[in-house]
Amino acid sequence: MYSYTDFDEAFVRERVSQFRHQVERRISGALTEDEFKPLRLMNGLYLQLHAYMLRVAVPYGTLNPAQMRQLAYIAERWDKGYGHFTTRQNIQFNWPKLKDVPDILDALADVQMHAIQTSGNTIRNVTADHFAGAAADEIEDPRPVAELLRQWSTDHPEFQFLPRKFKIAVTGSPNDRAVTKAHDVGLRMVRDASGEPGYEVIVGGGLGRTPMVGKVIRDFLPKADLLPYIEAVVSVWNLLGRRDNKYKSRIKITVHENGLEKIRDLVEERFNALRPEFGGVDQTLLKEIEAQFTPPAFVSKPTDAYEAARASNAAFRSWTDTNLAAHKADGYAIVSISIKKHGATPGDATADQMRVMADLAESYGHSELRISHEQNVILPHVHKSDLPAVYAALRDADLATANIGLVSDIIACPGMDYCALATARSIPIAQEIATRFDELKLEHDIGPLKIKISGCINACGHHHVGHIGILGLDRAGVENYQITLGGDGTEDAAIGTRTGPGFPAEEIIPAIERLVLGYLDLRSSPEETFLETYRRLGMEPFKAILYPPEDKANAA
Amino acid sequence: MSVIITDQGFQTEDWTGSFTPVTDLPANAASVEVAIDLPSDFDPLKLADRLEEIDFIRVDFPSFSDGRGFTIARQLRLMGFGGRLRARGHLISDQYAMARRAGFDEVEISDEQAARQPEADWLRRANWQAHDYQSRLRARG
Numbered sequence: 103m104y105s106y107t108d109f110d111e112a113f114v115r116e117r118v119s120q121f122r123h124q125v126e127r128r129i130s131g132a133l134t135e136d137e138f139k140p141l142r143l144m145n146g147l148y149l150q151l152h153a154y155m156l157r158v159a160v161p162y163g164t165l166n167p168a169q170m171r172q173l174a175y176i177a178e179r180w181d182k183g184y185g186h187f188t189t190r191q192n193i194q195f196n197w198p199k200l201k202d203v204p205d206i207l208d209a210l211a212d213v214q215m216h217a218i219q220t221s222g223n224t225i226r227n228v229t230a231d232h233f234a235g236a237a238a239d240e241i242e243d244p245r246p247v248a249e250l251l252r253q254w255s256t257d258h259p260e261f262q263f264l265p266r267k268f269k270i271a272v273t274g275s276p277n278d279r280a281v282t283k284a285h286d287v288g289l290r291m292v293r294d295a296s297g298e299p300g301y302e303v304i305v306g307g308g309l310g311r312t313p314m315v316g317k318v319i320r321d322f323l324p325k326a327d328l329l330p331y332i333e334a335v336v337s338v339w340n341l342l343g344r345r346d347n348k349y350k351s352r353i354k355i356t357v358h359e360n361g362l363e364k365i366r367d368l369v370e371e372r373f374n375a376l377r378p379e380f381g382g383v384d385q386t387l388l389k390e391i392e393a394q395f396t397p398p399a400f401v402s403k404p405t406d407a408y409e410a411a412r413a414s415n416a417a418f419r420s421w422t423d424t425n426l427a428a429h430k431a432d433g434y435a436i437v438s439i440s441i442k443k444h445g446a447t448p449g450d451a452t453a454d455q456m457r458v459m460a461d462l463a464e465s466y467g468h469s470e471l472r473i474s475h476e477q478n479v480i481l482p483h484v485h486k487s488d489l490p491a492v493y494a495a496l497r498d499a500d501l502a503t504a505n506i507g508l509v510s511d512i513i514a515c516p517g518m519d520y521c522a523l524a525t526a527r528s529i530p531i532a533q534e535i536a537t538r539f540d541e542l543k544l545e546h547d548i549g550p551l552k553i554k555i556s557g558c559i560n561a562c563g564h565h566h567v568g569h570i571g572i573l574g575l576d577r578a579g580v581e582n583y584q585i586t587l588g589g590d591g592t593e594d595a596a597i598g599t600r601t602g603p604g605f606p607a608e609e610i611i612p613a614i615e616r617l618v619l620g621y622l623d624l625r626s627s628p629e630e631t632f633l634e635t636y637r638r639l640g641m642e643p644f645k646a647i648l649y650p651p652e653d654k655a656n657a658a
Numbered sequence: 659m660s661v662i663i664t665d666q667g668f669q670t671e672d673w674t675g676s677f678t679p680v681t682d683l684p685a686n687a688a689s690v691e692v693a694i695d696l697p698s699d700f701d702p703l704k705l706a707d708r709l710e711e712i713d714f715i716r717v718d719f720p721s722f723s724d725g726r727g728f729t730i731a732r733q734l735r736l737m738g739f740g741g742r743l744r745a746r747g748h749l750i751s752d753q754y755a756m757a758r759r760a761g762f763d764e765v766e767i768s769d770e771q772a773a774r775q776p777e778a779d780w781l782r783r784a785n786w787q788a789h790d791y792q793s794r795l796r797a798r799g
């Protein structure tokens with residue numbers, strides 16, 4: 103894992119002191135609220151419906167146990183005892199007081215963390231595959247490059263007042279777990295004909311009101327050219343991106359309005375000018391960063407205890423069936439800890455739960471934790487023989503829900519419960535769906551299914567890429583939920599299609615239930631997933647299930 | 659009136675010539691001292707073959723949230739502009755380091771802004787060469 107250099111350490115301390123001063127100047131009136139706003143946003147402080155919210159960066163989703171414990175401490179000392187993991191691998195505290203924020207930032211700096219550029223019109227926290235460094239299908243660990251991008255984008259003088267936010271995701275695997283095609287820039291590690299690793303550069307993806315799947319702007323970018331190329335992209339957009347209408351300012355619209363060809367030509371021209379500026383210095387730094395991401399010392403020991411526990415304990419077996427992923431090292435597994443207990447707020451963890459996870463990472467997980475964009479916590483390196491102990495500890499902390507990738511593993515944005523922009527609730531809908539399917543006891547039979555819920559068209563819940571997407575709107579003062587089907591956030595990215603008229607709040611849970619039970623009848627075999635069935639049959643049969651003719655008869 | 663800000667703090671204007679809007683740049687300006695004003699929506703590439711003739715460029719910041727001027731400055735420097743480069747308009751002291759790092763020599767603000775944002779706030783950011791990630795990543799620039 104990356105550990106701060108003296109430079110990084112001095113930088114975050116200086117930044118906290120600058121922010122402390124900015125807060126004082128806001129209070130004295132030296133800064134207007136308008137002027138203070140971007141400054142607090144670029145330090146992670148956001149104004150929500152009821153209070154300030156502090157969004158703390160978990161760069162590329164990687165945490166060590168000391169950091170997780172510090173998050174628990176912050177939750178208890180300055181917030182209400184819990185934190186919320188987000189879809190961009192950050193953690194949010196919903197109730198900090200403005201005057202406490204500089205102290206919270208100092209407490210973060212104590213464990214080499216910060217909240218820099220987690221909000222505002224800046225380059226945001228770079229996200230990466232949450233299985234990085236552990237996945238069996240990986241070409242290369244994407245985190246060193248994500249760290250390089252973090253350093254390059256931090257306080258970048260050109261890019262602190264961009265037309266809008268700018269999000270970068272990077273994956274080192276052909277299986278895209280970082281949703282790279284829904285980012286302003288997505289980087290997918292590939293190899294060229296000679297076997298050299300480089301990137302496919304994807305530009306202009308994004309969800310929000312105008313969802314777009316990103317387009318390939320460069321098939322193969324040699325690794326060493328990454329910074330000048332990305333700087334060229336952002337720089338071209340900074341001048342060209344629209345500043346007259348914030349709904350048209352993201353790079354996806356710039357690409358759409360100017361055409362990919364024109365953007366590509368401008369980027370190449372700028373890239374050629376910028377390339378000599380770096381002169382390989384960044385690559386030397388990258389080497390130093392890479393040295394900090396050496397894999398842990400994996401051990402080789404028998405897994406009999408694991409097999410025995412699986413054979414004797416059905417609950418454990420079910421948990422291992424859903425919550426484990428293949429690890430590159432023999433005898434190891436990647437453990438996903440579900441922060442989606444049925445009926446609870448997706449992504450919320452208490453301080454005690456954070457400490458349990460930190461302890462487990464220390465005892466059994468080579469001291470590593472990850473936050474996934476699906477709002478779960480991951481122990482990337484656990485030997486299978488330790489799994490029974492890990493499971494027992496998780497169960498005691500109410501963290502052993504066996505639902506990763508299943509119908510109740512729902513992504514939901516904060517919605518009406520916290521967000522000033524919301525047009526409908528989303529957390530309660532997620533809770534009710536999860537509770538209902540738990541009652542039906544069909545979750546495991548249904549298999550992989552991603553439901554994603556947003557509380558307004560800004561789409562923070564990524565509903566466009568949910569196999570089932572739910573969008574909460576306001577229709578004449580009444581909540582109304584639209585359903586989309588067939589969205590996909592992986593390497594086969596697709597935007598979901600609307601089924602038809604939306605449903606009022608009291609009908610949305612039964613509608614989702616009809617849809618999912620209907621799929622069980624439609625699937626060709628138990629192996630065919632919801633998404634596969636939808637792709638095979640198309641919208642019609644699902645529409646027929648959602649809008650049965652009797653309804654029309656009743657309505658008439 | 660306005661205040662000029664450099665690493666040494668508040669200064670008074672020392673440029674005695676006038677500023678010409680870029681649209682009025684004379685066809686052949688090589689013989690006189692030339693200072694031009696660039697709006698923030700100007701594409702600096704249009705000046706590619708004129709930079710030699712220009713002594714002073716002042717880039718407008720209509721609002722502190724309009725960050726185009728930083729890219730314009732950077733691009734002018736990349737294109738080889740070696741003259742005086744000034745950011746002018748609604749900037750806040752927190753942007754001083756960005757302006758200097760992007761290639762500006764100085765910042766110009768109005769007297770009203772200067773009254774609200776005293777010299778000490780700007781001097782706080784005169785250490786713009788410290789804590790600069792870019793300087794660790796680049797051979798030059």
Ligand code: SF4
Pocket residue numbers: 515516517518521522523524525556557558559560561562563
């Ligand atoms: S989707 Fe809308 S309601 Fe949900 S968090 Fe984003 S802005 Fe708020």
